[in-house]
Amino acid sequence: MEVTARAPGKIILAGEHAVVHGCAAVASSIDLYTSVSLRLRSEDEDTIKLLLNDIGLDFSWSIRRIKEVLSHLGSPFSLTPTPCSPETVTSLAALVEEQRFPESKIGLASGVYAFLWLYTSILGFKPATVVVSSELPLGAGLGSSAAYCVALSAALLALSASVDLDKSQKGWFTLKAEAELVNKWAFEGEKIIHGRPSGVDNSVSTFGNVIKFKSGVMTRIDSNMPLRMLITNTKVGRDTKALVANVSARKSRHPSVMCSVLNAIEAISDEWCTIIQSHAVDDLCLSANEEKLGEFMEMNQGLLFSIGVSHASIETILQTTMKYKLASKLTGAGGGGCVLTLLPTHVSGAVIDKLVEELESFGFQCFTAGIGGKGAQISFDHSS
Ligand SMILES: Nc1ncnc2c1ncn2[C@@H]1O[C@H](COP(=O)(O)OP(=O)(O)O)[C@@H](O)[C@H]1O
Ligand SMILES: C[C@@](O)(CCOP(=O)(O)O)CC(=O)O
Ligand SMILES: [Mg+2]
Known part of the structure; x- marks a missing residue:
C-alpha cells in the first residue's frame, strides 16, 4: 500500500516572532507543496528507508538497530501526540550519525530526527520506504519545516490504525476529522526542528486558507x-x-x-x-x-x-x-x-x-x- 501526502508552505503576513510569545500573527498558505510518499514493505525486508530528494541524502536503518537504540526508552509507539524528550533526541542523533551525515549538511539533521520520532511513534517498527520532495526553498521562511512535518504526519497516520480513512477514494482529498491529529503530530515534529515553535506554521499548512493564530488558538480569516x-x-x-x-x-x-x-x-x-x-x-x-x-x-x-x-x-x-x-x-x-x-x-x-x-x-x-x-x-x- 502506498500513500502520498502533500502540505503547503506559508507566508506570514504579520506577527512572526511575536506569535512565539503569545501575540497574534496572520498567515496564509501558498500553493507550493512538500510531498511525502510512504510505501509499506513486506515484514521480511526489515528496513526503514528515507530518501530526502531536496538535499540529496538517503538513509536506511535496520528495524533491529532502531529497536536496539530506542528500546531502553520503551516502545515509542503512541496513540496520542507526544513530545520527544531530550534523551530520545540524543538516541535519534546516534542513529543518524551512524549513517555518516555529511558535516556540511549538519544543519539539516534535526529534520531526520523529527522523521524518526514521528515514524516510530505513529507506525512503530513497520518496514517502509519514505520519499520526500518539496517545491519550497528549505530554510527560507516559507515554512518548509512545517510542510515537511505535516506531510509526514499525514502520510504516516493515513497508513496507521489510529485513523480510519476510506482508502478506496481516488485522487487528492483534503483531510477532515483527522486534520487535528495530523496538526498535533506535526507540531511535535516542529518542536524537534524549531525548539520553540508557536504552532502557526503547522496549523496553516494543515488547514490552509488565511488564519489568525494566537496562543495556540487558530481562527480562520475570510479574506475579501x-x-x-x-x-x-x-x-x-x-x-x-x-x-x-x-x-x-x-x-x-x-x-x-x-x-x-x-x-x-x-x-x-x-x-x-x-x-x-x-x-x-x-x-x-x-x-x-x-x-x-x-x-x-x-x-x-x-x-x-x-x-x-x-x-x-x-x-x-x-x-x-x-x-x-x-x-x-x-x-x-x-x-x-x-x-x-x-x-x-x-x-x-x-x-x-x-x-x-x-x-x-x-x-x-x-x-x-x-x-x-x-x-x-x-x-x-x-x-x-
Ligand atoms: N524537504 C525537506 N527535506 C528534508 N528536510 C527538510 C525538508 N523541508 C524542511 N526540512 C527540515 O526543516 C529545516 C528548515 O526549517 P526552518 O529552519 O524552520 O526553515 P523554514 O521552515 O522557513 O523553511 C531543514 O533544516 C530540515 O531539517
Ligand atoms: C519566527 C516564527 O514566528 C516563524 C518561523 O517560520 P519559518 O520557520 O522561518 O518559516 C516562529 C514560529 O512561529 O514558530
Ligand atoms: Mg520552519
Missing part, C-alpha cells in the same frame, strides 16, 4: 481582498531555531522594551485582519486599504529590525522596492530567507517586471505564489 505578493528569496541561509532563541534572549535582557515591541506587532496583526475581512465598496476604497496594508508592512518590518532579525540582504530588497513605492517586509524567521512585497492592484506588469529584473541583478530570486489555498491533502496509490 485580492492579495498579490512578490516573494524574493535572498538565498541567505539561516536557521529558525537560532533566530527564535536570539529573540527570546533579547526579551530576557530587555523585557519591558521587548513587550512593547511585541504588542505593537500584535496591533498590526489585528489591523491586518480587520482590513482584509472588510469589503471594499469601490476601487478607491480598495486602494486605500492596500495603502494601509503597505504602511503596516513597513511598520512590521521596522519592529522586526528592532528585535534583531533583519539582514543586510533584506535591507537591500527594502531599499530597492521603496524606489518603486512598494512596501516590503521579511516573512518567517528572517535573518535572510524571503521578503514579501505587496503588489497593489494598480501596479502594472511592466513595473513588476522591471522590479524583478533589478532584484534579480543582485542575485536574489523572485517569484509569486497563489495565496490562501487548500491545506494538507492525501492520495492513495491503487496500482501498488
Whole structure:
C-alpha cells in the first residue's frame, strides 16, 4: 500500500516572532507543496528507508538497530501526540550519525530526527520506504519545516490504525476529522526542528486558507481582498531555531522594551485582519486599504529590525522596492530567507517586471505564489 501526502508552505503576513510569545500573527498558505510518499514493505525486508530528494541524502536503518537504540526508552509507539524528550533526541542523533551525515549538511539533521520520532511513534517498527520532495526553498521562511512535518504526519497516520480513512477514494482529498491529529503530530515534529515553535506554521499548512493564530488558538480569516505578493528569496541561509532563541534572549535582557515591541506587532496583526475581512465598496476604497496594508508592512518590518532579525540582504530588497513605492517586509524567521512585497492592484506588469529584473541583478530570486489555498491533502496509490 502506498500513500502520498502533500502540505503547503506559508507566508506570514504579520506577527512572526511575536506569535512565539503569545501575540497574534496572520498567515496564509501558498500553493507550493512538500510531498511525502510512504510505501509499506513486506515484514521480511526489515528496513526503514528515507530518501530526502531536496538535499540529496538517503538513509536506511535496520528495524533491529532502531529497536536496539530506542528500546531502553520503551516502545515509542503512541496513540496520542507526544513530545520527544531530550534523551530520545540524543538516541535519534546516534542513529543518524551512524549513517555518516555529511558535516556540511549538519544543519539539516534535526529534520531526520523529527522523521524518526514521528515514524516510530505513529507506525512503530513497520518496514517502509519514505520519499520526500518539496517545491519550497528549505530554510527560507516559507515554512518548509512545517510542510515537511505535516506531510509526514499525514502520510504516516493515513497508513496507521489510529485513523480510519476510506482508502478506496481516488485522487487528492483534503483531510477532515483527522486534520487535528495530523496538526498535533506535526507540531511535535516542529518542536524537534524549531525548539520553540508557536504552532502557526503547522496549523496553516494543515488547514490552509488565511488564519489568525494566537496562543495556540487558530481562527480562520475570510479574506475579501485580492492579495498579490512578490516573494524574493535572498538565498541567505539561516536557521529558525537560532533566530527564535536570539529573540527570546533579547526579551530576557530587555523585557519591558521587548513587550512593547511585541504588542505593537500584535496591533498590526489585528489591523491586518480587520482590513482584509472588510469589503471594499469601490476601487478607491480598495486602494486605500492596500495603502494601509503597505504602511503596516513597513511598520512590521521596522519592529522586526528592532528585535534583531533583519539582514543586510533584506535591507537591500527594502531599499530597492521603496524606489518603486512598494512596501516590503521579511516573512518567517528572517535573518535572510524571503521578503514579501505587496503588489497593489494598480501596479502594472511592466513595473513588476522591471522590479524583478533589478532584484534579480543582485542575485536574489523572485517569484509569486497563489495565496490562501487548500491545506494538507492525501492520495492513495491503487496500482501498488
Ligand atoms: N524537504 C525537506 N527535506 C528534508 N528536510 C527538510 C525538508 N523541508 C524542511 N526540512 C527540515 O526543516 C529545516 C528548515 O526549517 P526552518 O529552519 O524552520 O526553515 P523554514 O521552515 O522557513 O523553511 C531543514 O533544516 C530540515 O531539517
Ligand atoms: C519566527 C516564527 O514566528 C516563524 C518561523 O517560520 P519559518 O520557520 O522561518 O518559516 C516562529 C514560529 O512561529 O514558530
Ligand atoms: Mg520552519
